[in-house]
Amino acid sequence: xxxxxxxxxxxxxxxxxxxxxxxxxxxxxxxxxxxxxxxxxxxxxxxxxxxxxxxxxxxxxxxxxxxxxxxxxxxxxxxxxxxxxxxxxxxxxxxxxxxxxxxxxxxxxxxxxxxxxxxxxxxxxxxxxxxxxxx
Numbered sequence: 001x002x003x004x005x006x007x008x009x010x011x012x013x014x015x016x017x018x019x020x021x022x023x024x025x026x027x028x029x030x031x032x033x034x035x036x037x038x039x040x041x042x043x044x045x046x047x048x049x050x051x052x053x054x055x056x057x058x059x060x061x062x063x064x065x066x067x068x069x070x071x072x073x074x075x076x077x078x079x080x081x082x083x084x085x086x087x088x089x090x091x092x093x094x095x096x097x098x099x100x101x102x103x104x105x106x107x108x109x110x111x112x113x114x115x116x117x118x119x120x121x122x123x124x125x126x127x128x129x130x131x132x133x134x135x
Contacts, residue, residue, distance in 0.1 A: 065130035093119040
């Protein structure tokens with residue numbers, strides 16, 4: 001009996017489940033003891049949340065977009081940072097988006113949901129151009 005109790009204590013301390021089976025002539029108090037249930041463990045998918053989409057940075061300086069060509073994934077964003085003393089814009093060639101006036105130190109971020117090639121320019125300085133490829 002002493003050996004049985006010691007075995008039960010060790011098994012419980014190690015986190016194991018214990019099933020007690022009645023034995024002829026055994027103590028019925030042990031036969032009715034239920035095995036402890038392990039606590040549920042959350043699945044990795046339930047605990048993990050999707051990572052935010054990356055943000056690519058394009059600087060506007062010296063009357064250029066730097067870099068002037070970037071490639072991102074669908075759902076990614078591009079942040080334009082205005083570093084020039086002269087105001088600029090980020091205006092889609094098809095006019096589907098426009099940052100409006102950006103003064104030095106200001107920034108504007110746009111998210112691109114769908115695959116495609118997006119060309120843009122500065123409305124004040126039309127020779128300033130850039131391309132965003134989403135794939």
